[in-house]
Amino acid sequence: MQNAAIDRVKLIFALLDADGTGLLEADDFELMAAHVVAASPDSDDAAKATMLAAFRRYWTTLAAELDANDDGRISFEEYAACVLSPERFDGALTDFAEALAALGDPDGDGLIERHVFVALMTAIGFERANIDALFDAFGPSEDDQITVSVWAAGIKDYYSPEKAGIPGDHLVGGPV
Numbered sequence: 001m002q003n004a005a006i007d008r009v010k011l012i013f014a015l016l017d018a019d020g021t022g023l024l025e026a027d028d029f030e031l032m033a034a035h036v037v038a039a040s041p042d043s044d045d046a047a048k049a050t051m052l053a054a055f056r057r058y059w060t061t062l063a064a065e066l067d068a069n070d071d072g073r074i075s076f077e078e079y080a081a082c083v084l085s086p087e088r089f090d091g092a093l094t095d096f097a098e099a100l101a102a103l104g105d106p107d108g109d110g111l112i113e114r115h116v117f118v119a120l121m122t123a124i125g126f127e128r129a130n131i132d133a134l135f136d137a138f139g140p141s142e143d144d145q146i147t148v149s150v151w152a153a154g155i156k157d158y159y160s161p162e163k164a165g166i167p168g169d170h171l172v173g174g175p176v
Contacts, residue, residue: 004164004165004169005162005163007172008158008171009080010076010080011171011172015032016028018032023074024059025073026063026072028059029058030056033051033055036120036124039123040119042116043106044106047102050102050103054092054098057095058092060092061088061089061091061092062074062082066079093155093156097151098152101148101149101152102148103120104116104148104151105148110148110149111141111143111147112145112147113144118135121134126171127173130173133170134154134167134168134170137167138151154166154167
């Protein structure tokens with residue numbers, strides 16, 4: 001497993017831990033989902049509902065896979081073991097990646113404008129400079145757009161334990 005993958009997962013865990021307890025709980029995912037949906041006012045209700053459902057599946061997959069003592073909380077160690085194991089997390093990750101990328105395309109043209117991308121990534125909690133570096137790494141068009149499929153693939157790569165030097169590494173800062 002690449003150190004880059006662990007760094008990426010540490011960052012996501014910290015962002016998802018909305019209440020700062022050092023543990024993930026269902027309420028953390030509901031709060032994050034609400035922030036992301038609120039950052040996409042031009043998206044239709046179906047896209048917003050799909051995003052909410054994807055966040056809920058993300059949580060229920062983690063809880064089902066990892067919450068052996070049924071206390072409704074997941075530690076970082078438990079989280080990393082699941083999300084960095086594609087065979088355990090791939091379905092939830094695919095749903096999440098596709099829902100988030102689709103939410104970034106409110107007009108349905110298959111393209112995501114930088115300002116929409118920035119709004120969604122800011123709602124998740126990423127730093128603006130890192131968001132811009134990621135968008136640029138995706139190779140935007142002259143109109144400053146990326147495709148939905150490029151973003152969805154980038155999200156999936158972010159959770160891939162064997163990958164390093166990927167665009168998603170820009171989110172954790174430092175050299176890529």
